[in-house]
Amino acid sequence: xxxxxxxxxxxxxxxxxxxxxxxxxxxxxxxxxxxxxxxxxxxxxxxxxxxxxxxxxxxxxxxxxxxxxxxxxxxxxxxxxxxxxxxxxxxxxxxxxxxxxxxxxxxxxxxxxxxxxxxxxxxxxxxxxxxxxxxxxxxxxxxxxxxxxxxxxxxxxxxxxxxxxxxxxxxxxxxxxxxxxxxxxxxxxxxxxxxxxxxxxxxxxxxxxxxxxxxxxxxxxxxxxxxxxxxxxxxxxxxxxxxxxxxxxxxxxxxxxxxxxxxxxxxxxxxxxxxxxxxxxxxxxxxxxxxxxxxxxxxxxxxxxxxxxxxxxxxxxxxxxxxxxxxxxxxxxxxxxxxxxxxxxxxxxxxxxxxxxxxxxxxxxxxxxxxxxxxxxxxxxxxxxxxxxxxxxxxxxxxxxxxxxxxxxxxxxxxxxxxxxxxxxxxxxxxxxxxxxxxxxxxxxxxxxxxxxxxxxxxxxxxxxxxxxxxxxxxxxxxxxxxxxxxxxxxxxxxxxx
Amino acid sequence: xxxxxxxxxxxxxxxxxxxxxxxxxxxxxxxxxxxxxxxxxxxxxxxxxxxxxxxxxxxxxxxxxxxxxxxxxxxxxxxxxxxxxxxxxxxxxxxxxxxxxxxxxxxxxxxxxxxxxxxxxxxxxxxxxxxxxxxxxxxx
Numbered sequence: 001x002x003x004x005x006x007x008x009x010x011x012x013x014x015x016x017x018x019x020x021x022x023x024x025x026x027x028x029x030x031x032x033x034x035x036x037x038x039x040x041x042x043x044x045x046x047x048x049x050x051x052x053x054x055x056x057x058x059x060x061x062x063x064x065x066x067x068x069x070x071x072x073x074x075x076x077x078x079x080x081x082x083x084x085x086x087x088x089x090x091x092x093x094x095x096x097x098x099x100x101x102x103x104x105x106x107x108x109x110x111x112x113x114x115x116x117x118x119x120x121x122x123x124x125x126x127x128x129x130x131x132x133x134x135x136x137x138x139x140x141x142x143x144x145x146x147x148x149x150x151x152x153x154x155x156x157x158x159x160x161x162x163x164x165x166x167x168x169x170x171x172x173x174x175x176x177x178x179x180x181x182x183x184x185x186x187x188x189x190x191x192x193x194x195x196x197x198x199x200x201x202x203x204x205x206x207x208x209x210x211x212x213x214x215x216x217x218x219x220x221x222x223x224x225x226x227x228x229x230x231x232x233x234x235x236x237x238x239x240x241x242x243x244x245x246x247x248x249x250x251x252x253x254x255x256x257x258x259x260x261x262x263x264x265x266x267x268x269x270x271x272x273x274x275x276x277x278x279x280x281x282x283x284x285x286x287x288x289x290x291x292x293x294x295x296x297x298x299x300x301x302x303x304x305x306x307x308x309x310x311x312x313x314x315x316x317x318x319x320x321x322x323x324x325x326x327x328x329x330x331x332x333x334x335x336x337x338x339x340x341x342x343x344x345x346x347x348x349x350x351x352x353x354x355x356x357x358x359x360x361x362x363x364x365x366x367x368x369x370x371x372x373x374x375x376x377x378x379x380x381x382x383x384x385x386x387x388x389x390x391x392x393x394x395x396x397x398x399x400x401x402x403x404x405x406x407x408x409x410x411x412x413x414x415x416x417x418x419x420x421x422x423x424x425x426x427x428x429x430x431x432x433x434x435x436x437x438x439x440x441x442x443x444x445x446x447x448x449x450x451x452x453x454x455x456x457x458x459x460x461x462x463x464x465x466x467x468x469x470x471x472x473x474x475x476x477x478x479x480x481x482x483x484x485x486x487x488x489x490x491x492x493x494x495x496x497x498x
Numbered sequence: 499x500x501x502x503x504x505x506x507x508x509x510x511x512x513x514x515x516x517x518x519x520x521x522x523x524x525x526x527x528x529x530x531x532x533x534x535x536x537x538x539x540x541x542x543x544x545x546x547x548x549x550x551x552x553x554x555x556x557x558x559x560x561x562x563x564x565x566x567x568x569x570x571x572x573x574x575x576x577x578x579x580x581x582x583x584x585x586x587x588x589x590x591x592x593x594x595x596x597x598x599x600x601x602x603x604x605x606x607x608x609x610x611x612x613x614x615x616x617x618x619x620x621x622x623x624x625x626x627x628x629x630x631x632x633x634x635x636x637x638x
Binding site (some may be wrong): 012 | 567569570573577583588589590592593594595
């Protein structure tokens with residue numbers, strides 16, 4: 001029952017769903033719901049099977065059309081990509097489950113089929129990037145991903161959305177082109193687009209063309225940096241993530257930016273290899289930007305009045321954590337970064353979805369108007385509180401564990417100054433998350449008495465939120481469940497000379 | 499645009515443009531061009547028709563619903579052809595290994611599944627161009 005074609009089936013199922021939706025979904029939303037609730041769990045199951053197979057028998061490569069990897073397209077299904085595709089599909093399943101109810105408040109009914117087509121193409125391209133072992137294929141999937149995210153941001157037909165989408169489009173086009181230029185420079189000297197093939201003779205090339213290689217890496221990391229919103233290149237993110245419909249904010253902030261980080265990891269550690277990357281000095285610079293981002297993202301978040309904008313700025317800070325782990329260029333650092341990728345996706349989805357529920361119910365987006373909301377919507381605010389505590393780093397929630405791992409990795413790399421920055425950033429996180437929690441539960445609302453009420457949110461929205469919060473708590477108490485898998489995946493990046 | 503000369507010329511020229519587009523699509527595997535360029539030519543013939551005869555008559559010729567279905571069908575057809583490769587024992591999009599008719603290089607009936615794929619791409623591109631153009635002028 002377990003064969004090598006499952007990753008391809010996952011991808012094709014998502015693509016086929018995306019193109020079938022416009023045909024059948026125009027008339028009735030319920031038929032569209034049924035279709036999605038069949039195909040999405042099916043592709044999730046396929047990725048679970050892939051994940052189990054890889055964990056039992058080890059990774060494998062998949063050549064399209066039986067062409068050899070020198071001329072053909074290749075997928076690599078190893079521990080890393082199997083885990084990450086499973087993670088992408090799991091998070092997006094819950095977010096899409098939530099969106100089925102919430103989306104009725106966000107966009108016009110005639111746009112539903114278009115919206116879900118875009119969401120499925122988004123998932124398709126994310127899974128594609130994760131599996132792809134071919135530089136140009138990665139670029140193609142990245143371009144699909146950027147264009148669909150842009151349309152998802154602009155779907156609401158408001159002035160803010162068009163502004164945000166235009167800004168996103170311009171900056172991400174610069175990013176895409178810079179990535180493409182980097183890949184071209186690399187192809188020029190290696191002669192291969194396949195990552196494994198190019199990695200084979202990269203040491204020799206580094207002797208011959210060090211400047212070319214540095215330039216290529218610089219272009220690629222900067223381009224991905226724009227797309228992944230590393231600190232000075234983040235300016236498109238707050239607008240885009242705060243003006244998009246809430247479920248897509250959760251998707252964009254939880255997993256879309258992470259996919260670009262996976263690509264950076266692949267290029268830095270799989271293609272170039274740790275030795276060359278270290279001698280080029282790339283990781284060192286990444287840590288500097290990450291450290292500045294961790295502080296500045298939080299500082300900007302403190303000043304925000306709109307709660308979704310605040311969450312978006314918080315994403316900038318959290319991406320700093322991931323890049324810090326990545327920039328340490330050690331096994332512990334990369335494990336901590338990947339752990340935080342998963343932890344942040346769970347927490348940020350829980351935050352965005354609970355904020356979406358507040359907007360759904362009360363229409364309030366301003367932080368100052370949230371007094372006493374904890375009594376009106378107890379479950380939603382509990383979810384928000386759990387996730388916010390995770391962001392701050394209260395023990396027992398996964399955010400704390402990822403900070404612990406990151407701190408140990410920093411100490412292990414003998415760079416204690418970053419530990420201070422992690423601590424300052426945690427305090428800054430507390431600075432903007434705690435006031436919301438305090439005002440929600442402890443302040444009196446002028447219009448409404450603080451009496452505990454029953455939640456009046458549809459169950460389809462409540463369950464995904466609670467699942468994310470529960471997953472965060474479980475991951476906080478038993479981090480080994482996730483860490484064991486990550487620790488299996490990380491060494492594949494540090495095997496050189498294969 | 500209500501002009502007799504334009505209408506007459508369009509009526510004369512559209513079949514030839516379409517024939518040329520189909521030629522390019524079908525010769526995709528042995529000559530320059532292929533699914534995308536042939537599809538673009540086919541699509542532009544419909545766009546020319548829309549420009550000279552107006553949206554009303556054009557959407558009778560190519561209804562919105564039909565072009566939307568063709569768009570999806572192009573991709574589904576491509577996926578289906580690729581899956582044949584898996585069903586016959588190769589990998590996705592496997593051509594010769596899964597026993598497609600290879601024929602003699604340079605003939606129309608050769609190269610296995612590639613002509614079938616260019617047809618899929620041609621349908622997809624042509625219908626996408628028509629749908630895009632019609633949507634844009636509808637909103638105007």
